[in-house]
Amino acid sequence: MQDTFAILIDGKEAAAHAGETILDALRRAQVDTPTLCTHEHLTPAKACRACVVELKGSRALVASCERKVEPGMELRTDSRRVLEARRGVFELLLSQNDVSAAPALVLQAERAGADRERYRGQRYDRGLHDDNELYVRDYDKCILCYRCVEACGPDVQNTFALTVAGRGFSAGIAAGYGESLPDSACVFCGNCVAVCPTGALMDKREHTLRAEGRWDESRYDVVQTTCSYCGVGCQLELHVDRRSNQIVKVTSPGDHSITQGFLCVKGRYGYSFVEA
Amino acid sequence: MPEDDRAVRERVRRLIDETGRERTQLLEVLHKVQAEYSHVPRAAAEAIEQEMNVPIADTYGVVTFYDLLSDKPVGRRVLRICEDVTCSLHGAAELAARAERAIGPEGEPSPDGAVSWTRCACLGLCDKAPAALFAEEPLAPLSETAIAKVGEGHA
Amino acid sequence: MHEPVLLRRQGHPDATLEAYVADGGLKGFARTREIGQAATVAVVTESGLVGRGGAGFPTGRKWESVRTAAESERYFVLNADESEPGTFKDRVMIETDPYMVLEGVLIACYAIAATRAYIYVRGEYRGAARLLAAAATQLAAAGHLDGIAPGGRPLAIEVRHGGGAYICGEETALFRSIEGYRGEPMSKPPFPTVAGLFRKPTVINNVETIANIPDILSRGAGWLQRYGTDRSPGVKLFSVSGHVGRPGVYELPFGAPLQELLDLAQAGRDLRALLLGGAAGTFVFPGDFDMPLSYEGAQSRAATLGSGALIAFDQGTDLWRVAERLGNFFAHESCGQCVPCRIGTRRQHEMLAALADGSGGDGERERIATLGQVMTDASICGLGQTASTAVRSLIDAESRGLLAV
Ligand SMILES: Cc1cc2nc3c(=O)[nH]c(=O)nc-3n(C[C@H](O)[C@H](O)[C@H](O)COP(=O)(O)O)c2cc1C
Numbered sequence: 001m002q003d004t005f006a007i008l009i010d011g012k013e014a015a016a017h018a019g020e021t022i023l024d025a026l027r028r029a030q031v032d033t034p035t036l037c038t039h040e041h042l043t044p045a046k047a048c049r050a051c052v053v054e055l056k057g058s059r060a061l062v063a064s065c066e067r068k069v070e071p072g073m074e075l076r077t078d079s080r081r082v083l084e085a086r087r088g089v090f091e092l093l094l095s096q097n098d099v100s101a102a103p104a105l106v107l108q109a110e111r112a113g114a115d116r117e118r119y120r121g122q123r124y125d126r127g128l129h130d131d132n133e134l135y136v137r138d139y140d141k142c143i144l145c146y147r148c149v150e151a152c153g154p155d156v157q158n159t160f161a162l163t164v165a166g167r168g169f170s171a172g173i174a175a176g177y178g179e180s181l182p183d184s185a186c187v188f189c190g191n192c193v194a195v196c197p198t199g200a201l202m203d204k205r206e207h208t209l210r211a212e213g214r215w216d217e218s219r220y221d222v223v224q225t226t227c228s229y230c231g232v233g234c235q236l237e238l239h240v241d242r243r244s245n246q247i248v249k250v251t252s253p254g255d256h257s258i259t260q261g262f263l264c265v266k267g268r269y270g271y272s273f274v275e276a
Numbered sequence: 277m278p279e280d281d282r283a284v285r286e287r288v289r290r291l292i293d294e295t296g297r298e299r300t301q302l303l304e305v306l307h308k309v310q311a312e313y314s315h316v317p318r319a320a321a322e323a324i325e326q327e328m329n330v331p332i333a334d335t336y337g338v339v340t341f342y343d344l345l346s347d348k349p350v351g352r353r354v355l356r357i358c359e360d361v362t363c364s365l366h367g368a369a370e371l372a373a374r375a376e377r378a379i380g381p382e383g384e385p386s387p388d389g390a391v392s393w394t395r396c397a398c399l400g401l402c403d404k405a406p407a408a409l410f411a412e413e414p415l416a417p418l419s420e421t422a423i424a425k426v427g428e429g430h431a
Numbered sequence: 432m433h434e435p436v437l438l439r440r441q442g443h444p445d446a447t448l449e450a451y452v453a454d455g456g457l458k459g460f461a462r463t464r465e466i467g468q469a470a471t472v473a474v475v476t477e478s479g480l481v482g483r484g485g486a487g488f489p490t491g492r493k494w495e496s497v498r499t500a501a502e503s504e505r506y507f508v509l510n511a512d513e514s515e516p517g518t519f520k521d522r523v524m525i526e527t528d529p530y531m532v533l534e535g536v537l538i539a540c541y542a543i544a545a546t547r548a549y550i551y552v553r554g555e556y557r558g559a560a561r562l563l564a565a566a567a568t569q570l571a572a573a574g575h576l577d578g579i580a581p582g583g584r585p586l587a588i589e590v591r592h593g594g595g596a597y598i599c600g601e602e603t604a605l606f607r608s609i610e611g612y613r614g615e616p617m618s619k620p621p622f623p624t625v626a627g628l629f630r631k632p633t634v635i636n637n638v639e640t641i642a643n644i645p646d647i648l649s650r651g652a653g654w655l656q657r658y659g660t661d662r663s664p665g666v667k668l669f670s671v672s673g674h675v676g677r678p679g680v681y682e683l684p685f686g687a688p689l690q691e692l693l694d695l696a697q698a699g700r701d702l703r704a705l706l707l708g709g710a711a712g713t714f715v716f717p718g719d720f721d722m723p724l725s726y727e728g729a730q731s732r733a734a735t736l737g738s739g740a741l742i743a744f745d746q747g748t749d750l751w752r753v754a755e756r757l758g759n760f761f762a763h764e765s766c767g768q769c770v771p772c773r774i775g776t777r778r779q780h781e782m783l784a785a786l787a788d789g790s791g792g793d794g795e796r797e798r799i800a801t802l803g804q805v806m807t808d809a810s811i812c813g814l815g816q817t818a819s820t821a822v823r824s825l826i827d828a829e830s831r832g833l834l835a836v
């Protein structure tokens with residue numbers, strides 16, 4: 001197979017590179033494609049189906065985040081079938097989930113023309129898991145994107161503290177043997193929190209500040225620094241409240257060559273120990 | 277309690293010895309654990325992690341995926357009443373209501389732990405509808421009398 | 432009257448290896464060893480056999496791609512997970528003739544040079560699993576498994592017990608289950624023949640498909656075509672249940688009229704409708720009871736044979752209540768992996784429950800149809816893709832006035 005070849009996107013010829021996904025090719029061609037579950041540093045879960053496209057010769061639509069390009073592929077991203085499928089995916093999520101902490105999802109849903117009311121029905125009611133000092137889990141907000149499981153598992157952390165449990169509508173994320181995080185194998189690296197796209201996993205501090213109505217991103221400066229706990233050289237972004245001079249959150253840039261956005265407990269949550 | 281857990285781990289280790297330690301044997305091992313303890317206790321998942329290198333969370337994910345496995349105790353013998361199309365034409369709903377009266381709430385073991393009952397998907401016994409399994413063997417066609425016997429411990 | 436072929440040993444005393452051999456068993460396998468792998472696959476291809484597990488894929492083509500695969504580690508999997516509502520023909524096939532099923536497995540394994548064979552039996556079929564395991568032990572003891580595996584080794588046959596999950600009948604979910612994981616389907620491609628069990632080239636066949644193999648080998652490539660139609664050669668097992676006098680499994684040549692099957696099962700003349708093809712099938716009304724039971728015959732009436740399940744409903748049956756049961760089944764059996772099916776099957780069930788209770792209306796009908804299209808188009812696997820097929824066929828029938836009493 002040659003390394004670069006042509007594919008057809010909505011009737012227009014576009015370049016594609018062997019080994020990349022359809023989504024990669026769509027992005028290069030600047031075709032706006034909604035995505036929820038896929039993440040640049042994790043195995044595609046192909047679970048949300050927001051990114052589906054029509055592929056000539058395939059009966060069902062295909063997930064562009066997972067399917068690799070092949071020479072001569074003919075894709076449609078603007079057909080009625082594609083647009084209705086995507087809209088349906090968002091409408092189903094809106095019918096079940098608390099999306100109050102997922103502005104990106106809401107925006108994509110609006111763009112897809114989703115009607116919040118179409119599929120009214122039983123919503124998630126799973127309660128808040130607030131069982132440790134570092135982060136909380138609110139699975140009413142979870143869309144089961146598998147990112148946290150993959151980050152905790154072989155893709156990043158190799159701790160394997162998380163799993164998808166149950167089946168069907170009652171499938172959801174669980175820690176350990178369906179227990180609290182401290183009882184599970186969790187080492188509190190917070191990498192699951194870093195990849196969660198919906199706010200279902202949230203640092204405890206952010207969660208508390210939000211609950212008290214005191215979370216205000218306009219007040220936070222981002223200060224770049226290198227973590228000093230060990231010699232690896234992870235880059236940290238300290239989110240500092242200008243008024244109180246307190247650190248409210250620590251992240252790492254997703255494009256950093258060492259971290260790819262992932263940290264350990266000391267880098268991500270060390271500040272809470274320092275300040276406590 | 278810790279003594280119990282140790283005994284469970286020991287027993288599960290032996291089950292793994294006789295079944296196989298590769299992950300592909302997980303479901304077979306879990307079937308045996310379920311048969312022995314009427315559920316898969318956490319201590320079993322601990323032994324599985326040590327012996328088979330399957331994370332505890334993974335075992336939990338698998339146990340909660342399959343209808344014949346459970347993380348919480350069920351009765352030592354389970355009555356599974358099919359509630360799918362053919363059996364529902366033959367009175368499955370009434371039989372389930374009868375089971376609730378005779379045995380108790382769905383999924384909950386009787387006080388002595390001997391039996392519990394649950395609704396289930398098509399059992400492939402539609403030619404003998406209304407169908408059920410009791411202690412994993414066919415009990416079909418299921419009758420009110422049979423349910424009463426199960427409830428009284430005479431089945 | 433069709434003289435049964437697959438079920439010809441029904442009513443015989445308990446199956447033993449001796450009785451099987453005395454009755455002409457293992458001749459197909461002997462023939463395979465005589466003509467070798469390539470010729471065996473050629474016979475199967477030429478016979479016109481297609482899979483009886485629902486998808487109808489040509490069996491010989493599957494075998495050929497694994498036989499010629501570059502990798503030497505390959506697997507054969509017998510799919511005995513049979514969990515489609517209303518379907519029990521594989522159980523009856525195994526109970527009737529476990530040795531014929533296993534002879535088919537031996538032939539398949541030899542033909543594709545399988546490293547190992549897995550027999551995945553649904554966990555609720557304890558009896559069938561025991562029969563197959565015992566038969567495999569007998570075959571091994573008698574030396575019939577010797578020299579089948581590559582390198583002249585004896586073939587290892589492992590019987591695996593499902594955990595109670597309909598989705599594990601879907602081939603990629605079944606592989607995950609054997610591997611020790613949650614039965615969550617994987618994307619296709621890659622297809623099993625390329626990357627199946629343990630991501631190795633794999634042939635997976637349904638029990639009924641495999642039961643055809645010994646006769647095809649012993650009687651020749653043209654034998655299957657003595658039965659059935661040009662486009663659907665052979666015979667088919669039908670599981671009949673519901674409002675009929677004699678529920679059970681019936682064997683008929685493809686193309687036999689649906690009414691003949693109903694007569695065999697002693698259905699009354701006052702049926703309201705049938706569900707043909709299982710939960711993922713379609714409702715069929717009396718006007719179509721002359722339908723030929725072949726793939727093309729069903730297709731011509733916008734129906735499907737699916738797994739060959741037929742559930743009959745008399746005049747007193749509330750078909751919306753039946754639809755509600757189907758909705759419940761899919762919601763319960765969705766693996767939960769993808770959004771359209773995980774949430775969609777739940778919403779579909781809620782709407783069907785409303786229709787069955789009389790509280791739903793045209794809004795529900797319209798939403799079910801819209802949702803059905805989303806599930807069909809965007810779901811990962813066949814479960815979500817077909818979860819609305821039967822229900823939509825009912826809505827369609829209603830709009831054509833077929834539900835009026
Ligand atoms: C949801 C679902 C359930 C299935 N269940 C079964 C089953 O119980 N038995 C079976 O043989 N095939 C089942 N299939 C079809 C299999 O995926 C596969 O096509 C079949 O086993 C191939 O065998 P065949 O070619 O001999 O038919 C199922 C498919 C889907 C999508």
Ligand code: SF4
Nearest residue numbers: 152186187189190192
């Ligand atoms: S904090 Fe780290 S170890 Fe704990 S569950 Fe999340 S990813 Fe796994």
Ligand code: SF4
Nearest residue numbers: 142143145146148196
């Ligand atoms: S908790 Fe977050 S990361 Fe994990 S599956 Fe749910 S939405 Fe995805």
Ligand code: SF4
Nearest residue numbers: 766768769772812815
């Ligand atoms: S369609 Fe349903 S059963 Fe299939 S992968 Fe998606 S959620 Fe699972």
Ligand code: FES
Nearest residue numbers: 037046048049065
């Ligand atoms: S982004 Fe492709 S399936 Fe979720």
